[in-house]
Amino acid sequence: AVSKLLSFFRVGSVEAWRLKYGSANVAYRHSPSFKSDEAALATWLRLGELEAEGQACADYDETNFKHALREIRGLTRVPIEEALLRWRQLCNQSGVALALVRPLPKVALSGAAWWLSPRKAVIQLSARHKSDDHLWFSFFHEAAHILLHSKKNVFVDDTTPDKSKLEDEANEWASNMLVPRRRWQRFAERWPRSRRAIQAFADYLRNLNWRQLRLHNLRLSENTGVAFGMLQNLPGGRVILSAVGLFALVLVFYYLRQTGLRRTHMHLALGLVAGGAVGNLIDRIVFGKVTDFIVWHYHGHEWPAFNIADAALVVGIGIMALEILLEKRRHADRSPAEPAGEGQSHHKG
Known part of the structure; x- marks a missing residue:
């Protein structure tokens, strides 16, 4: 060999x-x-x-x-x-x-x-x-x-x-x-960062066709950490993150058993969180890493690669947070009203 x-x-x-x-x-x-x-x-x-x-x-x-x-x-x-x-x-x-x-x-x-x-x-x-x-x-x-x-x-x-x-x-x-620096500086000083302006600037430079400047790309990326590439180098990360994922799933299912069927939005949120956690957990246990493939670009900035499971987790947590805020408001609206006639004198005419 x-x-x-x-x-x-x-x-x-x-x-x-x-x-x-x-x-x-x-x-x-x-x-x-x-x-x-x-x-x-x-x-x-x-x-x-x-x-x-x-x-x-x-x-x-x-x-x-x-x-x-x-x-x-x-x-x-x-x-x-x-x-x-x-x-x-x-x-x-x-x-x-x-x-x-x-x-x-x-x-x-x-x-x-x-x-x-x-x-x-x-x-x-x-x-x-x-x-x-x-x-x-x-x-x-x-x-x-x-x-x-x-x-x-x-x-x-x-x-x-x-x-x-x-x-x-x-x-x-x-x-x-x-992109010559002087031309870029001149463009940045004189023109807004609009789609039409960028198209004209790209055509002027004879650079990348503006139609190639997509908001997103598909890119294979292997992630040994958590969502969006965080904690990539955590010692013993495979075991620790798998354990955390399992614990989170137990909490989700426990909460689902304890709540009534009427809390539809919270159940939807917990379902998204559970689905995202299960998807990443299976990858992490079987392969020791999670596969990410979606990349978003905005105004020259690139968001870390993520996958559908990450998106489900984020959306689910967002719905949970919104539901909790709305629930607090509903409780505030249901607070008992001041008893009728309180503070008024009762004199017979």
Whole structure:
């Protein structure tokens, strides 16, 4: 088994593997949320290397690559499936291999940039977020590493904000390439953030087609914590959160038995809470994690990924809170009225 692995990685020994693929040769984004497994990451990079080796590229030319990037920027208005052929062609003509490799389990990253040889660079993308905006930004971020930074390191990037100088430079370059800062500032100062204004601004920049700017995306996300990705790194989280979920279910069913049938709204709320809790509990017990897949965007902000069970929990808790407030108001309205005639003198005429 070891010999087959060494053959796959094209190295002669475990020590050679560590020298080539070990973390000492990889410039990670220095973020505590970067959790990619080293062996899985090395495998993903090797798959990209194999794909890059199969692409016939001209010798790398920085000027040609910069010209190619300007044309590629215009491809952001085209669906990825239609843009891919020309996108890869432009990169190859500039001496850059473009490798699209699906992320492996335990590989939580968006892209990588490195040099296969002094004359051939590689940009490798995972498309793990399954959205056009993430994919294009990741590409231009990796292109910045190729243009601005050392050929000696492998730059491996997730999408977590990072404060290192190299990552700041790559982010700034990619942002300016896609939306020049001066034009954005001018737009922000003069125009409202309306749909029509954003459409006009996108058309003016010849960037992402405004129809691609959806309010939501479907994105596969594995969550070992609770709703909306909270408590991801809780020690013993699988057991603790499963126990909490079971306890909550017991409380729900106990309350249902104790209340009358007339409290329809509260029963509906408890049913939603119980359904959401059961759905997430089954995933957590069987798989050790919950699958989230819905992502909402609003005014440039992204809500953490969630699933139908999370939505049921939130809606159920909201109905419960509203029902409790209404019940308090009903009790206040039923308070006994002041006895009739109190405070009046009873004198016979």
